[in-house]
Amino acid sequence: MTRPAPDTFARRLIACLDVRAGRVVKGVHFEGLRDAGDPAALAARYDAEGIDELVVLDVTATAEDRLALARTVSAVAANVFIPLAVGGGVRSVDDAARVIDAGADKVGINTAALGDPSLISRIASRFGSQAVVVAIDAKRDGDRLTVCSHAGRTPTPWDAVAWAREAQARGAGEILLTSIDADGTRRGFDCPLTAVVSGAVGIPVIASGGAGAPSHFVDVFSAGRADAALAASIFHDETCSVRAIKAALRTHGLPVRL
Amino acid sequence: MIALVDYGAGNLASVRKALRACGAVLLEPAAPADLDRASAIVLPGVGHFAATASLDESWRSAIRGRLEAGVPFLGICLGMQWLFEGSDEAPDVAGLGWLPGRITRLPDRTPEGGRLKVPHAGWNVARATARSPVPGLQDGAYFYFTHAYAAPVTGATAATTMYGSPFASAVRRGLVCGVQFHPEKSGAAGLAVLGAFVGGVR
Numbered sequence: 001m002t003r004p005a006p007d008t009f010a011r012r013l014i015a016c017l018d019v020r021a022g023r024v025v026k027g028v029h030f031e032g033l034r035d036a037g038d039p040a041a042l043a044a045r046y047d048a049e050g051i052d053e054l055v056v057l058d059v060t061a062t063a064e065d066r067l068a069l070a071r072t073v074s075a076v077a078a079n080v081f082i083p084l085a086v087g088g089g090v091r092s093v094d095d096a097a098r099v100i101d102a103g104a105d106k107v108g109i110n111t112a113a114l115g116d117p118s119l120i121s122r123i124a125s126r127f128g129s130q131a132v133v134v135a136i137d138a139k140r141d142g143d144r145l146t147v148c149s150h151a152g153r154t155p156t157p158w159d160a161v162a163w164a165r166e167a168q169a170r171g172a173g174e175i176l177l178t179s180i181d182a183d184g185t186r187r188g189f190d191c192p193l194t195a196v197v198s199g200a201v202g203i204p205v206i207a208s209g210g211a212g213a214p215s216h217f218v219d220v221f222s223a224g225r226a227d228a229a230l231a232a233s234i235f236h237d238e239t240c241s242v243r244a245i246k247a248a249l250r251t252h253g254l255p256v257r258l
Numbered sequence: 259m260i261a262l263v264d265y266g267a268g269n270l271a272s273v274r275k276a277l278r279a280c281g282a283v284l285l286e287p288a289a290p291a292d293l294d295r296a297s298a299i300v301l302p303g304v305g306h307f308a309a310t311a312s313l314d315e316s317w318r319s320a321i322r323g324r325l326e327a328g329v330p331f332l333g334i335c336l337g338m339q340w341l342f343e344g345s346d347e348a349p350d351v352a353g354l355g356w357l358p359g360r361i362t363r364l365p366d367r368t369p370e371g372g373r374l375k376v377p378h379a380g381w382n383v384a385r386a387t388a389r390s391p392v393p394g395l396q397d398g399a400y401f402y403f404t405h406a407y408a409a410p411v412t413g414a415t416a417a418t419t420m421y422g423s424p425f426a427s428a429v430r431r432g433l434v435c436g437v438q439f440h441p442e443k444s445g446a447a448g449l450a451v452l453g454a455f456v457g458g459v460r
Contacts, residue, residue, distance in 0.1 A: 008420055009378075009381075010382065012380050047445070052380070052381055077271075077272070077275070078275070081272075081276055081442060081443060081445055081448060081449060082443055082444075082445050083402060083404075083443050100271075101271065103271055103275070105269070105443065127268065127269070127305070128268055128304055128306065129305075129377070130304060130404040130405075131268075131269075131304075173377060173404070202366060202373075202375055202376060203375060203379075204375055204377075227375060227379075228380065257381040257400040
């Protein structure tokens with residue numbers, strides 16, 4: 001059994017910026033994307049509100065847009081002094097080097113790692129395990145927790161627990177676990193999914209998908225045994241603030257950085 | 259000028275950026291002799307202790323010479339661990355041995371038997387010890403950590419952090435300081451540590 005880490009170790013809140021062509025966009029399942037602002041300005045705002053970490057996720061469709069990513073990462077990194085992870089389209093060690101050179105502390109890899117799991121160890125041996133976040137998109141299929149690639153569209157033979165263990169064995173430093181079923185619903189994280197994956201690995205698990213209210217974060221850190229929780233649109237919309245979520249966590253005896 | 263030593267252990271960009279934000283003028287030494295021009299030394303680093311093997315005998319003796327001459331030093335993460343005699347992470351690689359003790363793996367159990375995740379990745383509190391605080395380190399503030407190995411609590415400990423059991427999250431002996439956390443990634447609390455170091459050098 002994983003018990004909550006004792007004392008002062010804070011439960012981490014992470015804001016995700018979905019970026020296309022240098023702008024933050026939002027939309028359910030990448031359809032009907034709407035502009036949600038300037039990445040650097042949003043990052044600075046979340047930092048001021050007490051976010052613990054930032055993720056820039058490149059949801060770009062074209063090669064031209066991808067070239068803009070390094071500039072976006074640099075602009076975000078210039079204004080904040082908290083951990084920054086960058087994901088989306090990282091397919092090689094060179095891709096990882098590019099975003100790390102631009103100011104990222106960690107890279108998220110997903111589809112490329114499923115296609116070639118050695119990518120995890122190759123990036124880890126060059127930049128350290130702390131720089132490697134393996135993103136897992138999982139979908140419930142009866143009793144199975146099927147890992148999907150290509151932004152959740154393509155089922156793979158992997159089970160989420162088995163793939164998380166494999167990623168850890170190959171040198172991943174953290175797992176970013178997104179519930180495809182919960183994503184965009186705002187009805188709460190998939191706590192059973194998070195708990196089973198978090199309990200199966202010794203590295204931190206970041207829960208993602210479904211955040212809609214401060215109580216959802218309390219649930220995912222207690223019943224879901226998450227080490228960190230990520231959300232995007234509720235922060236952009238100001239549906240709930242970083243402060244409100246942290247206040248709720250603290251009320252429930254979960255340590256947070258205030 | 260503050261020498262920021264690049265020995266290939268991780269990405270220097272964020273440390274460079276944070277030091278500059280604190281007003282530091284940086285020198286990035288290409289050879290050990292360049293350290294003679296530095297009024298202070300920052301040794302960053304993240305990743306595996308084996309990476310410190312790049313600090314060969316020429317670097318070791320140059321850094322040791324500057325520390326003996328009273329040049330202020332700040333080691334960050336791996337750069338702090340390197341001040342000790344060695345690490346269980348890479349038993350064949352010697353540390354500088356400036357501080358007594360050895361780096362060991364963090365426990366994956368609490369004293370009560372609960373499971374702990376290793377690496378210790380995230381924000382945790384540093385409790386300053388009254389005797390020899392690291393300048394700018396605010397007692398009780400949160401800092402960002404990412405490490406699987408840690409320094410023991412000894413007479414050189416300037417702050418402790420609890421993760422299952424206490425470890426040294428900051429060390430100090432004279433003008434030689436080290437922090438296990440990443441001040442360049444710890445928001446205002448981290449910049450306060452870097453700012454005090456930079457301010458103390460001028």
